[in-house]
Amino acid sequence: MTDVLAVTDHRRGDLRDISYELITAGRELADETGGDLHLVIINGPVDRFAQKCNRVGVDTIHTVSYGEEFNHDIYTQVITQLYHNLAPKYILTPNSVNGLDYAPAIANRLDLPIVTDTIDLETDGKSLVATREMYGGKVETTNQYEGNVVVTIRGAEWPAAEVTGDAKVKPFDAEIDEDAIGSTVTGFEEAVGGNVDISEADLLVSIGRGIEEKENLDLIRNLADTLDATLSSSRPIVDNGWLPKNRQVGQSGKVVTPEVYIAIGISGAVQHVAGMKGSDTIIAINTDPNAPIMDIADYAIVDDLFDVVPELIEEFQ
């Protein structure tokens, strides 16, 4: 019997979508050998969250009311204690920024192996087969683990659990060692960078590493001006300081849903795709026919952007 303990994710008073995806992933894993799915909610308005997370497939929801926001020291202490109480075979956490801030610590503290950013999971009750990507998504690998494992799951790979269930909700009386808390969240800040809101645009011209040099951005600006489109980008362009942070599309940037998204010289890393896959029509211009962006594009031009973009500008001038 494979019991699973899944850890929900929330921020500033809201549960994050991955919490519902974890329920689906956790239920699938527990079902394979007839185990129970336990959910834990740590910090924040835990009773309200417990109501929202009470979906079909969850057996027990453990709530730990201790502080408002995420704190990795508290998460690490609570999950470790709950693991000792419940003895689940797998601890499932989101592969979110916060998930990656406590899951490796838990694995180390409990002396368990950790497998991160998984996109598929299977178990026969003895071993776990985790599927994940390597080399920036160019290959997928399967990895076999024996025994108990800490697993982080990638967002949007499992559907969200939607139907209300009848799980038991139990406050968990965790013993928090205050002296072992060495980190304090002091606040939050939103990304800044001017008043352009790329999430409002109908037509986005988005640029990635393929632009090579900052000077070449002028070509894309020219295209955006000609098409009366809004200019956005993938992460490396913002990291280089070539465009402000508010132009970044992706997991750590903005989520956009334009009518048309033109991805120019963007390979399509999963973090970028997370921010633009809701676009109505996606067009990719890229020299690499195997780039991940080609998998989600509706239309693609496999060619050099420096040949295609000037032609497109000319066409609309």
Add this chain to the structure above:
Amino acid sequence: MKALVAVKEVMLVEDEFEIEGVEIAEQHLSADLNEWDGYAIEEAVELQEDGIVDEVVTVTIGPEECEQTIRQALAKGADRSIRIWDDTLEGADLIDVDAKTEILSAVIEEENPDLVLTGVQAGDDSFAATGVSVAENLGFQWGAVVNHLEHDFEDGLASVHRELEGGIEELTDLELPAVLTIQTGINEPRYASLRGIRQAQRKELDVKTLSDIGVDESRIATEFELTDMYEPESKSDTTIWEGNAGETSSKLGELLRDKGVAQ
């Protein structure tokens, strides 16, 4: 204050490649400094330039062939480097988080730095777990996915911004000693100057085995088996527009007009 930077040499894969068993055929791979670690090195060197850090030491788990990558870190301003390798690590498909944690922890204990920096993830295996695991193992504090670090360390605290999803940053204070995993964009990594490259050749690069650092071989057994590697199946029904740049751009133009988003 001493800063230690964990630096990895990663393998980059060409656009076209072949898989042999559970590996990519060697001729399609090239080695480079892990992108995220480049930002970690830069942050440490900037701390030194600001007069906060006295010494920047790098540590790398890797064979002799990765010394060129280590020299890149030295050329960018690190003072000295340590490379750990051992016959028992040779031939491992992947060195897992636990094994890396054991090795890096042993070096950190010996070096006793106040601050450990490393990239958020490695560009090849993308585990994104070693930094936090090392911190926990040593009883250090930590911060994952740090995209801003205040350089004053008032009251023995590192004040960091952690980059959350959706353009939100979390502001956190962490007690030192701490391990920070560094996100790209925290700074602008410098290119090594010619002078830096020349100096790097003369800087100390200490090579140690597992027994030199007191790690028992049995502690670095990988806890999983890589059972398959394959190219992801294309799930798309993408229409590829054929033709020269003029032809394809006019098809795109036609679509934009049809959709009513451009005139």
